[in-house]
Amino acid sequence: MQYDAIIIGGSFAGLSAALYLARARRSVCVLDTRKPRNRFARASHGFFAQDGSDPLIMLDNMRRQVETYPTLRILEEAATDARREDGRFSVNLANGETVIGINLLLAFGIRDLLPELPGLAERWGHSVLHCPYCHGYEFSGRRLGVLNMSPMSVHQACLIPEWGPTTFFLNGGTLNAQATADLEQRGVTIETVAVEGLVGEGRNLSAIRLADGREKPLDALFIGPSYRFNSDLAERLGCATEAGPLGSMITVDEMKATNVREVYAAGDVTRMGHTVTFACADGVMAALAIHRSLVFGSGE
Ligand SMILES: Cc1cc2nc3c(=O)[nH]c(=O)nc-3n(C[C@H](O)[C@H](O)[C@H](O)COP(=O)(O)OP(=O)(O)OC[C@H]3O[C@@H](n4cnc5c(N)ncnc54)[C@H](O)[C@@H]3O)c2cc1C
Known part of the structure; x- marks a missing residue:
């Protein structure tokens, strides 16, 4: 046929x-x-x-x-x-x-193409997200993060405070003066220590584990894969x-x-x-x- x-x-x-x-x-x-x-x-x-x-x-x-x-x-x-x-x-x-x-x-x-970080893939679509319009509302006012993955990540980090207090995980990257000023103007906290993994029960996220041993409490992490x-x-x-x-x-x-x-x-x-x-x-x-x-x- x-x-x-x-x-x-x-x-x-x-x-x-x-x-x-x-x-x-x-x-x-x-x-x-x-x-x-x-x-x-x-x-x-x-x-x-x-x-x-x-x-x-x-x-x-x-x-x-x-x-x-x-x-x-x-x-x-x-x-x-x-x-x-x-x-x-x-x-x-x-x-x-x-x-x-x-x-x-x-x-x-x-x-x-998800970044290879322990604990990330299994939380994709649940507490690791890419689109705030799709899933940001459900995390309104909660502790939010953005992982630095590309030049687009600064833009994403400037947007996410619309949904809740935001930390930008630089993860070994660098920021120019303009990007730093933009993030500060939007009230974004900048975390410079590299990320080692994601922590939480099941598909929920409770913290980001950093290379210096600290755990930064977090409810959702936004990425731009x-x-x-x-x-x-x-x-x-x-x-x-x-x-x-x-x-x-x-x-x-x-x-x-x-x-x-x-x-x-x-x-x-x-x-x-x-x-x-x-x-x-x-x-x-x-x-x-x-x-x-x-x-x-x-x-x-
Ligand atoms: C985690 C996550 C959450 C999302 N949440 C939302 C949301 O809340 N709201 C929203 O509006 N958007 C959301 N999106 C975006 C949404 O998923 C996409 O925009 C939408 O699915 C695109 O539809 P599509 O038909 O183009 O492709 P897809 O939905 O990806 O469908 C492609 C289809 O093609 C099939 N296929 C692939 N290769 C072949 C082949 N060779 N032969 C035959 N079949 C094949 C696949 O199996 C699949 O069924 C989300 C995306 C992600 C990643």
Whole structure:
């Protein structure tokens, strides 16, 4: 069977696109390995009508709803390769099968590269956080920290006092006079001693252990990790990418089309600001573009 669209990544961006295409009575195959980026968090915040919902339950509900459309198929499989053959895309799956489609949507998301500090990875999404708009409110007025990881960290440390008293862990780095003045002006405490690890019960954080043996009490630590695409398919297909401050993005136009004809991209892989709301909106936009191309032609 030849699908009107193959969607690689069936999470917030991919399933939003799938829903719109299915409602336009088009055939869609969604490939998904079920590892959404926010799977480490117990609750997702800031998405209209779903504030505080478990992100995995949100996606289960979404899958259940889209699967009622007869033209849509979801395969729990990884896409391992994709190429254009005879004007159509062939996508290889990890199970050895191949699916064929006219349009491709890349919505396979990104993965965060967490710093290797004892006690950090297991607290990711719970008391080690990256986005204050997503999880800062739950720590209102508590003892907050920011780990120095890149030039962006000073900016993050200047923002976090909006949610609570903040310590900036320099962790062996240096600060110029302007950065020091900015942090002081925002009331941020600067801790110069290197960080050795995170301490606390279960996934909760109670302190940061420093190299001089002190333990600095803390309830949440914000970090700004760099990231990578979950798949190299954009590069393999010849899609242009551009560098952002923490990782690459697939270059798209306002309709989410890449530079490769009939290849679209949506969600975290295409932008710097990463939220469920943006990912869903991207998916809808890509679906509209794909549908227009199916109805009116791709213009080439
Ligand atoms: C800890 C944490 C907490 C967060 N909390 C919030 C929050 O509270 N509110 C909010 O708005 N945002 C939050 N975010 C951001 C949010 O998770 C992302 O913006 C959103 O998940 C992006 O959706 P997406 O569809 O682009 O990618 P993802 O949700 O990451 O989905 C990508 C999908 O593609 C699949 N996939 C990957 N490679 C392949 C392949 N080769 N073949 C098939 N499938 C593949 C993956 O398994 C996954 O299901 C959080 C992020 C993190 C890290």
